[in-house]
Amino acid sequence: MGDKSNLPLFETKSANNRFIFRLYTLSIFISICFIFYFRIHHLPESKTAEKLAWLGAFFSELWFAFYWFLTIIVRWNPSYRQTFKDRLSQRYEGDFPGIDIFVCTADPVIEPPTMVINTVLSIMAYNYPPEKMSIYLSDDGGSDLTFYALLESSQFSKKWLPFCRKFNVEPRSPEAYFRSAVEPLNDCLLSTELSSIKNLYEDMKKRIETVAELGRIPDDIRKQHKGFLEWDTVLSQRDHQTILQIVIDGRDPMAVDSEEQPLPTLVYLAREKRPQYNHHFKAGAMNALIRVSSRISNAPIILNVDCDMYSNNMDSVRDVLCFFMDEENGDEIGFIQFPQTFDNLTTNDLYSSSFDVINKVELHGMDNNGGPPYIGTGCFHRRETLCGRKYRRGSKSESLKWDHHQRIQDSASVLEETCKPLASCGYEENTEWGKEMGLKYGCPVEDVLTGFAIHCRGWRSIYFNPERKGFLGVAPTTLLQSLVQHKRWTEGDLQIFLSQYCPLLYGHGKIPLKLQLSYCVYLLWAANCLASLYYVTIPSLCLLRGISLFPKVSSQWSYPFIYTIMATSTCSAGEFVWCGGTLRGWWNDQRIWLYKRTASYFFAFFDNILRLLGTSKSAFVITAKVADNDVSKRYERELMEFGAPSPMFTILTTLAWLNALSFIGVLLKLAVHGQTPDQLAMQIILCGLLVCVNQPLYEGIFLRKDKGKMPTSVAYKSAAYALVACSLAYV
Numbered sequence: 001m002g003d004k005s006n007l008p009l010f011e012t013k014s015a016n017n018r019f020i021f022r023l024y025t026l027s028i029f030i031s032i033c034f035i036f037y038f039r040i041h042h043l044p045e046s047k048t049a050e051k052l053a054w055l056g057a058f059f060s061e062l063w064f065a066f067y068w069f070l071t072i073i074v075r076w077n078p079s080y081r082q083t084f085k086d087r088l089s090q091r092y093e094g095d096f097p098g099i100d101i102f103v104c105t106a107d108p109v110i111e112p113p114t115m116v117i118n119t120v121l122s123i124m125a126y127n128y129p130p131e132k133m134s135i136y137l138s139d140d141g142g143s144d145l146t147f148y149a150l151l152e153s154s155q156f157s158k159k160w161l162p163f164c165r166k167f168n169v170e171p172r173s174p175e176a177y178f179r180s181a182v183e184p185l186n187d188c189l190l191s192t193e194l195s196s197i198k199n200l201y202e203d204m205k206k207r208i209e210t211v212a213e214l215g216r217i218p219d220d221i222r223k224q225h226k227g228f229l230e231w232d233t234v235l236s237q238r239d240h241q242t243i244l245q246i247v248i249d250g251r252d253p254m255a256v257d258s259e260e261q262p263l264p265t266l267v268y269l270a271r272e273k274r275p276q277y278n279h280h281f282k283a284g285a286m287n288a289l290i291r292v293s294s295r296i297s298n299a300p301i302i303l304n305v306d307c308d309m310y311s312n313n314m315d316s317v318r319d320v321l322c323f324f325m326d327e328e329n330g331d332e333i334g335f336i337q338f339p340q341t342f343d344n345l346t347t348n349d350l351y352s353s354s355f356d357v358i359n360k361v362e363l364h365g366m367d368n369n370g371g372p373p374y375i376g377t378g379c380f381h382r383r384e385t386l387c388g389r390k391y392r393r394g395s396k397s398e399s400l401k402w403d404h405h406q407r408i409q410d411s412a413s414v415l416e417e418t419c420k421p422l423a424s425c426g427y428e429e430n431t432e433w434g435k436e437m438g439l440k441y442g443c444p445v446e447d448v449l450t451g452f453a454i455h456c457r458g459w460r461s462i463y464f465n466p467e468r469k470g471f472l473g474v475a476p477t478t479l480l481q482s483l484v485q486h487k488r489w490t491e492g493d494l495q496i497f498l499s500q501y502c503p504l505l506y507g508h509g510k511i512p513l514k515l516q517l518s519y520c521v522y523l524l525w526a527a528n529c530l531a532s533l534y535y536v537t538i539p540s541l542c543l544l545r546g547i548s549l550f551p552k553v554s555s556q557w558s559y560p561f562i563y564t565i566m567a568t569s570t571c572s573a574g575e576f577v578w579c580g581g582t583l584r585g586w587w588n589d590q591r592i593w594l595y596k597r598t599a600s601y602f603f604a605f606f607d608n609i610l611r612l613l614g615t616s617k618s619a620f621v622i623t624a625k626v627a628d629n630d631v632s633k634r635y636e637r638e639l640m641e642f643g644a645p646s647p648m649f650t651i652l653t654t655l656a657w658l659n660a661l662s663f664i665g666v667l668l669k670l671a672v673h674g675q676t677p678d679q680l681a682m683q684i685i686l687c688g689l690l691v692c693v694n695q696p697l698y699e700g701i702f703l704r705k706d707k708g709k710m711p712t713s714v715a716y717k718s719a720a721y722a723l724v725a726c727s728l729a730y731v
């Protein structure tokens with residue numbers, strides 16, 4: 001047997017069989033060249049309208065080709081990671097570093113406390129020495145309900161952690177576990193303990209929900225913990241002092257579970273909020289957490305999760321250490337990102353929220369190009385990378401050594417008092433926080449921007465997507481939420497592209513070109529709106545006027561168009577199904593792709609322009625994690641939810657009307673004049689496809705009676721807009 005001690009802790013595999021993919025790429029490339037040749041050589045000479053429409057199509061296609069090229073870059077050479085946890089524990093079991101885990105919540109109504117504590121409990125139950133874990137709950141909602149729920153969960157954890165250990169259960173979010181647990185038939189012990197812990201959980205949940213319905217903490221509960229006194233001076237959610245409570249002090253020998261095993265440290269933090277200060281949303285919360293935790297536990301590794309993303313894999317911390325502690329390649333790794341996966345998706349993923357293709361294809365490709373971006377949740381950082389340190393090649397990191405708990409002797413209450421100023425509004429004034437220290441401010445996607453800056457400081461990141469998902473979260477369950485979330489993301493992404501941090505400029509010389517270009521795939525999402533809007537309106541309107549923008553189907557020039565469309569669609573459908581989706585899911589994905597591009601991206605683009613002109617400031621609209629019963633039922637039946645009037649819907653509905661009218665109009669025209677459709681066939685097919693993809697929207701206007709139908713006001717308004725557009729095109 002050879003010497004096992006220098007076997008690596010992780011392994012990287014490249015995808016094989018890239019030949020076919022590259023052949024496909026080449027064929028599309030050639031086909032695109034033909035299309036451009038056709039566009040240039042068949043530019044109409046006569047009428048201006050025709051010429052302009054033609055040029056518009058040409059520019060749209062140029063954009064699509066450029067963007068397609070970017071998507072090829074992130075697909076070119078995917079890599080897959082595997083960890084060896086047995087080697088890790090053989091070599092380092094007793095020397096594991098501490099880890100600080102930040103859970104962020106911001107609103108007790110749209111992020112219910114029971115959901116938050118399920119996330120906290122799942123994390124407390126990691127298969128990792130509890131004395132080395134500290135969990136911080138940041139509550140930007142400043143809510144005593146959330147605090148109360150956390151207290152309850154600290155009591156419940158004393159039973160829950162031993163239960164998880166004893167029966168080795170997964171997932172370790174109680175709610176998710178009880179949802180999926182089947183009654184064991186031949187294990188009496190498990191069966192009784194399961195029902196007893198389940199009862200305990202249900203009781204706790206009921207207590208929390210009763211208090212939440214009441215809207216305030218009853219006096220008898222208030223008396224149970226000194227922490228509630230803090231709320232005596234809270235003026236409102238946006239106006240209060242720092243509230244910091246060490247709910248479980250892991251150093252305390254009395255902090256043990258029902259089996260006398262130590263418990264992890266558990267801290268509640270609501271940083272100070274004052275109306276006159278900008279609080280910088282999640283980035284501000286994270287920076288306060290970085291400072292407060294540096295004094296309480298100062299662990300060298302930080303995990304950040306959103307409150308709606310429970311840990312689904314008890315070994316994630318060990319997986320991550322396989323990367324950070326690898327003797328050969330560990331030192332250059334700044335952060336490790338897990339995919340964002342969700343456990344509330346429907347079979348055909350109505351709103352295309354699964355990100356399966358991104359998770360299973362693109363991010364693997366980006367990993368090979370230099371590392372995935374930081375996407376907010378499910379990400380493990382070295383503390384030093386978050387704090388602005390540069391990576392120096394060849395430098396051996398000592399940063400994973402950790403003895404903070406032994407050094408800090410202060411009692412919990414002294415710690416609480418000395419830490420409070422670190423989370424105050426004024427602390428960051430005239431400091432580098434939000435700039436070179438911690439997460440960056442001023443961008444709705446603070447995560448991507450911060451991750452990019454870390455890459456530019458020389459670190460690489462790792463994308464880790466194990467078979468058993470590391471984290472599972474809650475995806476939006478209505479169309480509007482999904483569109484609004486995407487608007488925030490793409491607005492922030494484009495903002496980065498247009499800022500001094502544009503990867504092509506700022507990243508030049510700092511990160512590989514392929515990583516710069518990979519970032520552009522996401523940062524330019526919003527920029528897709530113009531070409532897309534053009535393609536779904538002008539060709540259809542041109543039909544009414546009889547302007548042809550594509551070659552005759554009978555001519556050879558139609559081949560490159562047909563080939564490009566067919567091949568890219570087949571490839572995308574194949575990729576989608578390979579990633580675990582259904583064909584119907586792919587079709588839904590095409591629809592949402594269209595809706596996002598024409599609504600979310602359009603508003604994101606527009607808001608960026610307004611911001612550059614100085615008339616608008618970006619905000620952070622928190623995504624709701626609960627829906628009322630009716631809405632949930634429709635979601636489960638995969639009925640598209642419209643319901644509320646919104647400018648986003650006005651755009652979508654106008655486009656749907658416009659294509660329906662054009663489609664009917666041109667068919668009538670052809671029938672009346674008895675023409676053959678050869679010259680316009682491709683345009684008619686495009687328009688027909690748009691009508692097909694919009695089917696749920698027409699149903700929402702004409703057929704549905706439930707509350708999720710398209711609001712009548714939107715339907716009428718949009719019909720009027722579309723009619724105006726069509727008549728202008730016609731005359």
Ligand SMILES: O=c1ccn([C@@H]2O[C@H](COP(=O)(O)OP(=O)(O)O[C@H]3O[C@H](CO)[C@@H](O)[C@H](O)[C@H]3O)[C@@H](O)[C@H]2O)c(=O)[nH]1
Nearest residue numbers: 104105106140281282285306307375376377444445622623
């Ligand atoms: O003022 C705020 C606003 C939000 N949050 C928290 O930030 C997280 C993300 O908010 P959410 O509304 O769920 O947004 P998502 O679009 O689901 O979040 C993704 O996108 C965000 C950037 O837009 C990242 O911050 C997130 O980590 C990432 O998961 C949640 O835990 C919130 O509690 C705060 O702590 N303070």
Ligand SMILES: [Mn+2]
Nearest residue numbers: 306308473623
């Ligand atoms: Mn979220």
